[in-house]
Amino acid sequence: MKIDDIYYLSFEALRDRKVRSALTILMVVVGSSLMVALNGLTAGFGVFIEKQFSNLASNVLTLTNSGGGGNFGGGGGGGGVVISAGGQPQSSGTIVNFNAAVVTKVKTLPLVNDVIPTYQGRVTLESQGKSRGVSVFAIAPEKLTTIAPTIQYKEGAELKANDPTGMVVADLIANPEGQPTPFLVVGQTVKASYSFTDPYTGEDKQESRSFIIRGIMAQTGNPNIDRAIIISPEIANSLLHKNGRYDSLMVVVPSPDDVSTVQDEIRVIYGNGVGISTPQAVLQARQQFTSGFSSFILAIALVALVVGAVGIVTTLYTSVTERIREIGTIKAIGALNKDILLIFISEASIIGVMGATLGLVFGIATGSLLTGAFSFGPRPGGGQDISPVYLPTDLLYVWGLSVGLSLLAGIYPAWKASRLEPIVALRRD
Structure with a gap:
């Protein structure tokens, strides 16, 4: 079968099950949009910290x-x-x-x-x-x-x-x-x-x-x-x-490079009798906090994306069960196992691509909404100036991860469908 025929059959199969397909795509959208929004806020917070650090005297x-x-x-x-x-x-x-x-x-x-x-x-x-x-x-x-x-x-x-x-x-x-x-x-x-x-x-x-x-x-x-x-x-x-x-x-001190040397000299003289802080130490502490917090939040978003992948498995597996006679008919007129495999894999890819693409759009919008909701933006009287930053590499990573998980989720149902024997499938009520 030609690739365009395979995608046509896949798209039609998804369209015949509109509600189920839409809900499965929504699962992917939720996971990917969360990852985009949180990545953007994390990157924005990092830029904010760097900006704050540049305003401090680093020496x-x-x-x-x-x-x-x-x-x-x-x-x-x-x-x-x-x-x-x-x-x-x-x-x-x-x-x-x-x-x-x-x-x-x-x-x-x-x-x-x-x-x-x-x-x-x-x-x-x-x-x-x-x-x-x-x-x-x-x-x-x-x-x-x-x-x-x-x-x-x-x-x-x-x-x-x-x-x-x-x-x-x-x-x-x-x-x-x-x-x-x-x-x-x-x-x-x-x-x-x-x-x-x-x-x-x-x-x-x-x-x-x-x-x-x-x-x-x-x-x-x-x-x-x-x-x-x-x-x-x-x-x-x-x-x-x-x-x-x-x-x-x-x-x-003359330059930021001399900070650690002078810090050690002061510590030798006064031991722990004084507290010593530097802009670099403050920046490092903030970065460590941001990194740990973002890792935790992104783990939650990844769980949501995995749930979407489980939804794809459920949808396609149910689809295989419902379409056994259809699969038998297609095989009877000459379709090979790899053709059936590709039909179901392509359904998973369509779900993944649509969910990931919509997830990027909704993720960017969600990041902006979260910024406004939690007052991270500029405020009268001088507020925090934190805006989400969406790096192309981060967006591409989230998109690829969403599509990749969708394809991975579709492998087992596709393999199950491709292994059906035509005679057994046609005899199924």
Whole structure:
């Protein structure tokens, strides 16, 4: 039999069983569309992570206090070992309190260009009868671009070096999501209050100070900045009662290639008394999470595709049972075993090709719908900018896998049909 005759008979057989064929094709569509959508979202998330990483200073290490006043802690510089004048810890493995001596010691390392101390904490901002708790990130204004090279201001300008009343705020703080009016605007006066417990009397106290909003920062991708207010370190030291004990040190090295070397040198000096994080480590952790999560989700999609393949087996096997007399008639007029085999294989291929092709279309549409449903797209006030990315290689892989599984599923029913003897088939009621 000619190949066009084989496909004609296969198509007619599927058309005669419209509902069953449509449901079988739908199974393939569901599995392949899920794989396309999830592949697209995974690739999009990978692009997003790379974009975020490019916004960070890849040549900067962040040293944090391993205990006591960690990131955004209120008290700052909690218990731990006292550093000697030479900047050395008194005992191995103890917590290091960051002070001027530590800054000087780290600066003496061969590959260190600069050490930027920061204070962190939480205060309550009061503005126009409203108040909200926010994070403080205090850094020398001229050093801000070192740790956030792509920083831009939606309104106003950067903080000046000697501005004791100046404050710049993240856009997410100035324009809270879901609020019709801004919480803060440039030029506005705002009161910042810090609550603490007096270490000598045990009384709860509050320190307050007024600031003027100088600028509103756009999203940078740096978590220390994107949800914080920026004030000068001198003012933060007084307002937050830090007593000269820093919460973190930003260590600047010549290039990203020097990060691991400096990290090892710092670890030799201070052991586990400091926490050390780098943009590369953050990126690697995010990539590992993304890879594991996507593998799990894609496994679910593959199960759906396998279910579709089982549906093909069921459909074609049922079709063989129903068409035994038809198969006997075709064989009686000269069709060979391979012709019958090809007829049923071609039915499986038609199901696979139609299901896989429709799956690509619906998968791309599903990815876009999921992006909108979970608010991955751009939002007013600066939201996450994650869009699905559909790579041609991924689409081709899903299409080939869907068609391949469909063909594989059709082999047994096709072989079963080809082995029927004409006389036995014609005698079947």
